[in-house]
Amino acid sequence: MNTIIVGAGIAGLSAGYRLMELGSKDVMVLEASDEVGGLSRCVKKNDMIFDLGPHQIHTENQIVIEYLNKILQDDLLIEAKKASQWFYGRYLNYPMGLNDLLFGLPFFLSVQCFFDFCFRSLKNFFTKRDMENFETWVISHFGKKMYDVYFGPYTQKVWGKHPTKLSVTCAQERIAVQNMMDVILSAISSNVTKFRNHYHLPHSPYQKKFYYPRQGIGQLSDLMKEYIEQHDGKVLVDENVDRITKDGDTFSIHTAKGSVYQADTVISTIPINNLRDMLHHEENFPKPEEDVEFRSLTFLFLSVAKDSVTDNHWIYFPDKDCVFQRVMELKNFSKYTAPEGHTNVCAEIPCDYQDAIWNMPDDDLYTAVMDGMEKDKYLNRADVDGYWVARERYAYPTYDLDYEQRLSAIKRYIDRFDNLYSIGRQGAFRYINIDEVMLMGFDTAESVCKTS
Ligand SMILES: Cc1cc2nc3c(=O)[nH]c(=O)nc-3n(C[C@H](O)[C@H](O)[C@H](O)COP(=O)(O)OP(=O)(O)OC[C@H]3O[C@@H](n4cnc5c(N)ncnc54)[C@H](O)[C@@H]3O)c2cc1C
Numbered sequence: 001m002n003t004i005i006v007g008a009g010i011a012g013l014s015a016g017y018r019l020m021e022l023g024s025k026d027v028m029v030l031e032a033s034d035e036v037g038g039l040s041r042c043v044k045k046n047d048m049i050f051d052l053g054p055h056q057i058h059t060e061n062q063i064v065i066e067y068l069n070k071i072l073q074d075d076l077l078i079e080a081k082k083a084s085q086w087f088y089g090r091y092l093n094y095p096m097g098l099n100d101l102l103f104g105l106p107f108f109l110s111v112q113c114f115f116d117f118c119f120r121s122l123k124n125f126f127t128k129r130d131m132e133n134f135e136t137w138v139i140s141h142f143g144k145k146m147y148d149v150y151f152g153p154y155t156q157k158v159w160g161k162h163p164t165k166l167s168v169t170c171a172q173e174r175i176a177v178q179n180m181m182d183v184i185l186s187a188i189s190s191n192v193t194k195f196r197n198h199y200h201l202p203h204s205p206y207q208k209k210f211y212y213p214r215q216g217i218g219q220l221s222d223l224m225k226e227y228i229e230q231h232d233g234k235v236l237v238d239e240n241v242d243r244i245t246k247d248g249d250t251f252s253i254h255t256a257k258g259s260v261y262q263a264d265t266v267i268s269t270i271p272i273n274n275l276r277d278m279l280h281h282e283e284n285f286p287k288p289e290e291d292v293e294f295r296s297l298t299f300l301f302l303s304v305a306k307d308s309v310t311d312n313h314w315i316y317f318p319d320k321d322c323v324f325q326r327v328m329e330l331k332n333f334s335k336y337t338a339p340e341g342h343t344n345v346c347a348e349i350p351c352d353y354q355d356a357i358w359n360m361p362d363d364d365l366y367t368a369v370m371d372g373m374e375k376d377k378y379l380n381r382a383d384v385d386g387y388w389v390a391r392e393r394y395a396y397p398t399y400d401l402d403y404e405q406r407l408s409a410i411k412r413y414i415d416r417f418d419n420l421y422s423i424g425r426q427g428a429f430r431y432i433n434i435d436e437v438m439l440m441g442f443d444t445a446e447s448v449c450k451t452s
Helices: 010-021 062-075 098-104 107-126 134-142 144-159 168-174 180-191 218-230 272-278 362-375 403-415 434-451
Strands: 002-006 026-030 042-045 048-051 076-080 083-087 090-093 209-213 234-236 241-247 250-255 260-263 265-268 294-304 314-316 326-329 343-351 384-397 420-422
Touching: 002 010, 002 250, 002 260, 010 026, 010 218, 010 434, 026 218, 026 260, 042 294, 042 384, 048 294, 048 343, 062 076, 062 209, 062 218, 062 434, 090 098, 098 107, 107 134, 107 144, 134 144, 134 168, 144 343, 209 218, 218 234, 241 272, 250 265, 265 434, 272 403, 294 362, 343 362, 362 384, 403 420, 420 434
Parallel strands: 002 026, 002 265, 026 234, 083 314, 265 420
Antiparallel strands: 042 048, 076 209, 083 090, 241 250, 250 260, 294 343, 294 384, 314 326, 326 343
């Protein structure tokens, strides 16, 4: 039995790693780009390393921790998180704490937010909450004022859609703090046992600790690739799969270069729309044509000629007039990623594939980002001595209003093919992080071994 894995991001490499551990002999990973890692790769420029946005690994899952230790060994760092947000002309903590709400915001705004929250809470007590979409979910949990000044503009900027066009799942999964009461309780949580467990859930924004590889997040993928190759598996880069056919029990995987590989089992980690399009379909089982949507990102990497910009790992910029949504300083994750006298900053600019931002020339993007950074007193042009741009078409699965119906139709179509698994962030179309993607890869490898 042989297995081909399409895509060498964390999901594909984790599946390959576990297959090798379980003794599989014939495993090949095919990757379209010229390096492994996918979204969790590093870009190396001059003597500096950059990640595609902050990639801290938050987890309390013992299996993931065990594997991180096994793979990274002495290169696994444990960091104490520091994140902020630029709001109303000042830096506040992220997530916002009670102090920020009471003393960080303009006085009248705090009062308005407070009364609005009380009004909503009272209303929720007597009437059924309106939770039809992202907007109504936020208003019912935080109040209208907080939505108007904070969640509404930021959501529109990140997703490029009005919050009424996004699903409740998007709010439930992506809003770091689930309601105003969380903010209040967090201020006292360290003294109140009852709440402590809640704030130590794996993805709680109140988690203080995260894991990180010494040489940037890409080190994790590089080492998994090495392990697969040391155990006689193959990882081939520059192999863009463009068609998958099935004859009897055998899959044929065709690549853009003209190679054809055969496999009994295929684990795909590529965007689920693309997998659907690559599969040969029978006339009597029409292919669902409606796509699920992905949001894209453009990254601007800055080489800064000073030791440090701030001590934050990352900072959010919710202001709708500022082109970037977040900046990170990788040297604060690991001091080994930039030489002395320099630091490495990455700004994330949300966009849609082929829109004006996506197609913006690098120099114009640099100007737009630096205008925002100087205005918000983050960084001056005079301190920057180099910049580069990267683009990722498939950054975030977009949970719009009826994505679940479209996703189910695509999944039903793919599920007709035995021994074909579609996993990972793009393959499962789930907004999941490295720890969950690793577990998905391991679980899939175990299922493959059980059924073969
Ligand atoms: C800005 C940003 C910040 C993030 N921050 C965090 C964080 O702090 N913590 C965290 O845990 N997670 C974070 N994540 C999520 C994390 O990056 C992903 O969960 C993880 O990298 C997904 O891995 P994957 O293998 O599922 O998908 P991908 O990384 O997308 O891998 C898919 C691979 O398939 C390849 N491929 C696509 N099409 C083909 C084809 N036709 N043929 C061959 N190969 C193909 C791609 O090139 C890619 O390498 C972040 C993501 C983003 C975008």
